Amino acid sequence: MARRPETNNRLDDAARAGWLYYVAGRTQDEIASIMGISRQSAQRLVSLAMAERLIKVRLDHPIAGCLEAAARLKEKYELKHVDVVPSDPGSSSTTVGIAEAGAVEIERWLKSTDPVVLAIGTGRTLKATIDQLPSMECPQHRIVSLTGNIRLDGSAAYYNVIFSMADTINARHFPMPLPVLVSSPEEREVLHNQSLVKIALKLGAEANAAFVGVGELGPDAPLCEDGFLAREEMERLMAAGAAGEICGWMFDHDGELLTGSINERVASIPLPPRDRASVIGIAKGKRKYEALRAALKGRIINGLITDETTADFLLGA
Amino acid sequence: MARRPETNNRLDDAARAGWLYYVAGRTQDEIASIMGISRQSAQRLVSLAMAERLIKVRLDHPIAGCLEAAARLKEKYELKHVDVVPSDPGSSSTTVGIAEAGAVEIERWLKSTDPVVLAIGTGRTLKATIDQLPSMECPQHRIVSLTGNIRLDGSAAYYNVIFSMADTINARHFPMPLPVLVSSPEEREVLHNQSLVKIALKLGAEANAAFVGVGELGPDAPLCEDGFLAREEMERLMAAGAAGEICGWMFDHDGELLTGSINERVASIPLPPRDRASVIGIAKGKRKYEALRAALKGRIINGLITDETTADFLLGA
DNA sequence: TCAATAGATGAGTAATTGCCCATGAGCAAA
DNA sequence: TTTGCTCATGGGCAATTACTCATCTATTGA
Numbered sequence: 001m002a003r004r005p006e007t008n009n010r011l012d013d014a015a016r017a018g019w020l021y022y023v024a025g026r027t028q029d030e031i032a033s034i035m036g037i038s039r040q041s042a043q044r045l046v047s048l049a050m051a052e053r054l055i056k057v058r059l060d061h062p063i064a065g066c067l068e069a070a071a072r073l074k075e076k077y078e079l080k081h082v083d084v085v086p087s088d089p090g091s092s093s094t095t096v097g098i099a100e101a102g103a104v105e106i107e108r109w110l111k112s113t114d115p116v117v118l119a120i121g122t123g124r125t126l127k128a129t130i131d132q133l134p135s136m137e138c139p140q141h142r143i144v145s146l147t148g149n150i151r152l153d154g155s156a157a158y159y160n161v162i163f164s165m166a167d168t169i170n171a172r173h174f175p176m177p178l179p180v181l182v183s184s185p186e187e188r189e190v191l192h193n194q195s196l197v198k199i200a201l202k203l204g205a206e207a208n209a210a211f212v213g214v215g216e217l218g219p220d221a222p223l224c225e226d227g228f229l230a231r232e233e234m235e236r237l238m239a240a241g242a243a244g245e246i247c248g249w250m251f252d253h254d255g256e257l258l259t260g261s262i263n264e265r266v267a268s269i270p271l272p273p274r275d276r277a278s279v280i281g282i283a284k285g286k287r288k289y290e291a292l293r294a295a296l297k298g299r300i301i302n303g304l305i306t307d308e309t310t311a312d313f314l315l316g317a
Numbered sequence: 318m319a320r321r322p323e324t325n326n327r328l329d330d331a332a333r334a335g336w337l338y339y340v341a342g343r344t345q346d347e348i349a350s351i352m353g354i355s356r357q358s359a360q361r362l363v364s365l366a367m368a369e370r371l372i373k374v375r376l377d378h379p380i381a382g383c384l385e386a387a388a389r390l391k392e393k394y395e396l397k398h399v400d401v402v403p404s405d406p407g408s409s410s411t412t413v414g415i416a417e418a419g420a421v422e423i424e425r426w427l428k429s430t431d432p433v434v435l436a437i438g439t440g441r442t443l444k445a446t447i448d449q450l451p452s453m454e455c456p457q458h459r460i461v462s463l464t465g466n467i468r469l470d471g472s473a474a475y476y477n478v479i480f481s482m483a484d485t486i487n488a489r490h491f492p493m494p495l496p497v498l499v500s501s502p503e504e505r506e507v508l509h510n511q512s513l514v515k516i517a518l519k520l521g522a523e524a525n526a527a528f529v530g531v532g533e534l535g536p537d538a539p540l541c542e543d544g545f546l547a548r549e550e551m552e553r554l555m556a557a558g559a560a561g562e563i564c565g566w567m568f569d570h571d572g573e574l575l576t577g578s579i580n581e582r583v584a585s586i587p588l589p590p591r592d593r594a595s596v597i598g599i600a601k602g603k604r605k606y607e608a609l610r611a612a613l614k615g616r617i618i619n620g621l622i623t624d625e626t627t628a629d630f631l632l633g634a
Numbered sequence: 635t636c637a638a639t640a641g642a643t644g645a646g647t648a649a650t651t652g653c654c655c656a657t658g659a660g661c662a663a664a
Numbered sequence: 665t666t667t668g669c670t671c672a673t674g675g676g677c678a679a680t681t682a683c684t685c686a687t688c689t690a691t692t693g694a
Binding site for chain 2: 009011012014015016018019020022023024025026030034049052053054055056057058059060061062063064067068071104107108111
Binding site: 344345346356357360363364 | 649
């Protein structure tokens with residue numbers, strides 16, 4: 001075409017090739033013959049057009065914002081897995097959307113033909129999430145509950161997450177026949193030495209992925225509502241800088257586990273090692289903003305399923 | 318999510334896959350494992366995203382040849398706005414390229430925070446153009462159809478341009494509930510006195526910009542194909558020197574509106590005054606060469622979006 | 635003039651993508 | 665329940681694209 005070997009000529013050609021490729025939908029072979037160059041050169045021009053951002057691509061769909069937020073969260077907090085679902089500004093539900101998305105992610109793990117170990121937390125969000133699971137046959141997998149399902153008075157309580165899940169997917173399941181909190185580190189030591197508990201502990205350490213809710217703290221926190229923690233103890237914790245809890249493990253605003261006595265009385269299974277396993281937090285909503293931010297900051301979780309509004313907060317924070 | 322086999326769920330997935338492919342640059346294999354589907358399904362979703370126009374691609378680089386042609390056209394025909402896109406020599410499409418460019422220009426107007434009135438013609442090219450518009454919220458703007466969307470038998474017909482556009486950009490819209498051609502000047506007089514029509518007429522006169530296709534004449538012209546004009550009438554027109562039409566207004570090879578009876582039966586809204594408003598023609602291709610040249614010569618349009626080949630013809634002419 | 639250097643080129647090859655087809659699930663009508 | 669239909673699925677394979685590498689070319693500075 002133009003025989004002017006100017007520097008921007010190459011960019012012009014790149015633009016032309018990029019246009020033919022992305023807008024007109026020609027193959028690089030066709031572009032090569034149209035522009036009188038080799039196929040390889042056409043390929044280079046097309047990729048140059050991309051590299052130089054001459055070609056702008058955008059997604060015209062409501063979930064575009066979610067995907068972008070997810071990508072930015074992933075980078076900012078170095079996460080293994082992020083899912084951001086659209087927010088429903090009118091709804092006050094703390095589970096709509098993320099429960100479905102969480103179920104999709106759990107299902108993805110369950111579809112594996114290789115045996116996997118999934119660790120499951122508890123709470124309203126997790127309950128709603130596993131309610132979204134389809135019936136499956138997963139005899140090759142094992143699921144283990146990270147937290148106890150026993151009240152202080154000995155009755156089974158809390159959300160019956162692990163059993164519901166086992167029913168639905170028909171997998172071997174390992175509950176934790178302990179309370180969330182016990183009275184002393186020594187008691188925990190004793191309880192954790194029970195053989196059944198030791199199996200669960202071992203499984204927890206081996207888990208390929210864990211799905212956990214994120215608990216906010218405060219006088220209205222679920223932990224108090226459900227009678228696991230006295231309100232005055234909660235107040236002491238908050239005065240000590242507690243920002244949230246995951247499976248009972250309390251952490252401060254930097255996501256560091258609190259060193260006071262409380263965490264030494266948590267009987268839950270430790271979260272699987274973050275360098276090897278995915279520990280995915282499922283949570284959304286204003287009340288959980290601070291807890292989520294702290295958990296992400298301290299790398300307590302390395303995966304996140306949340307909604308767009310919460311994602312915006314976490315990105316701004 | 319996965320539990321509800323809704324129709325738009327598939328589009329959501331397509332959007333997600335398309336985003337991962339075109340924006341995030343993942344391979345379809347990666348998308349497949351991210352979304353927990355097979356590679357083939359990922360591929361289908363990606364191409365669905367394209368087919369459903371969820372993915373908008375645009376070229377953001379002034380190609381020297383096109384730029385130069387645009388500048389010369391602007392000078393030669395004293396135009397307010399000219400856009401020349403690269404030609405695809407092999408393609409027989411009459412819309413590829415100019416539709417995207419037209420959408421960019423329309424979007425530019427729509428981005429204004431001050432309220433604007435846009436007048437819109439009809440036809441295949443316009444339809445393709447507004448299909449390229451992204452979703453927007455433009456409650457401050459108004460769009461008015463320059464031509465009727467009613468067939469002689471009373472059914473709504475032709476390309477449903479104004480309504481599609483209103484859907485996409487969410488602006489107040491004013492259709493023209495009339496045929497393109499009516500039986501007599503008197504009937505037009507009566508119809509134009511209907512209050513709804515008068516509102517549209519007033520808006521048309523106030524429009525800040527109009528986007529119109531350029532119709533060629535001949536036995537295969539769209540006007541005949543779509544049943545608005547009998548073939549024998551078309552032949553009479555051509556014998557009388559007609560060279561093209563815009564929104565139904567017939568003009569000769571010098572771009573002068575024909576004075577015979579035909580234009581007195583056109584029920585379309587008159588084009589906005591060229592001294593104040595932009596009237597931008599969107600057209601390309603050999604079949605439109607003559608009509609375009611005439612329209613430019615007679616200053617029926619004062620803006621042009623076309624391709625390089627057509628631009629070359631118009632410059633040589 | 636010549637060596638050094640940067641960048642472009644085409645061949646060859648690996649990776650990725652597009653498409654056809656057989657299959658089976660889901661569903662409505664018979 | 666059976667039949668017929670639609671549509672999503674994944675395997676397989678051909679087409680297309682991306683990348684590597686050795687070579688070539690133009691430019692620059694000594």
